[in-house]
Amino acid sequence: MVLHGYWRSGASYRVRIALNLKGVAYDQAPHDLRQGAQKAADYLALNPQGMVPALAVDGRVLIQSPAVLEWLEETYRDPPLLPGDPADRATVRGMAALIGCDIHPLNNLRVLGSLRRDFGADQATVDAWAARWIVPGFDALESLVLRHGAGWSFGDAPSLADCYLIPQLYSARRFNIDTAAWPGLLQVETRALAHPAFIDAHPDRQPDAD
Known part of the structure; x- marks a missing residue:
């Protein structure tokens, strides 16, 4: 599992927190937004929107932090980040x-x-x-x-x-x-x-x- 992100990106930060809370191991692939690295051709091939974060897992790339967080919650149920009710x-x-x-x-x-x-x-x-x-x-x-x-x-x-x-x-x-x-x-x-x-x-x- 590889998290494509940027150290100061709030959306990347929230995904890192969730991954850590779930105890999920991941590698990081940083993209310096100040230098426009998120618009490089190789990254656009992964995420056509050219934004971070993106989570590469099992041959697929998940984009947009709300969707990534919901996927994590559905895939790694413990500890839950949403209550039962x-x-x-x-x-x-x-x-x-x-x-x-x-x-x-x-x-x-x-x-x-x-x-x-x-x-x-x-x-x-x-x-x-x-x-x-x-x-x-x-x-x-x-x-x-x-x-x-x-x-x-x-x-x-x-x-x-x-x-x-x-x-x-x-x-x-x-x-x-x-x-x-x-x-x-x-x-x-x-x-x-x-x-x-x-x-x-x-x-x-x-x-x-x-």
Whole structure:
């Protein structure tokens, strides 16, 4: 199994967390997004979208982190990252989608590059743009974690929601956002950053990290 990714990619980060939580062994194939490596012909042959992550397994290539995470959950059932009750599973998926659909896509490298290149945005403008989407998203997520969490984002064990939350907190600080406004999220982060699966997935510990 080979994970094609980039050390600072939030979507790659969330897949690394899930792989580690499941205890699945994998190799890494890094692609430096800053250099456009994801658009190289050999990588486009694997993933025509030219984005990371992509997971190569058993002669197939799985793309898009939500699909990869669902595949992992269906293929490696222990430990589960979704609860047993259907309504609870929907709640966890909703918490994950709050980040994966409504926050992260608006502050990924492609969007930020367009802001700088096409609209002349400086770093302060980029930071303000990222905050425009992160702050209300985290406000909502804080309420959900306080409602449903018991040490983790949902319940008392890591879930799919945590695979999304921890990378997004890491990203928020890159945009100079003060995360002290969300103590519930920070409590989850404190627990996660003491957990081996999250420690090993951290961007700074990846083979291609600066």
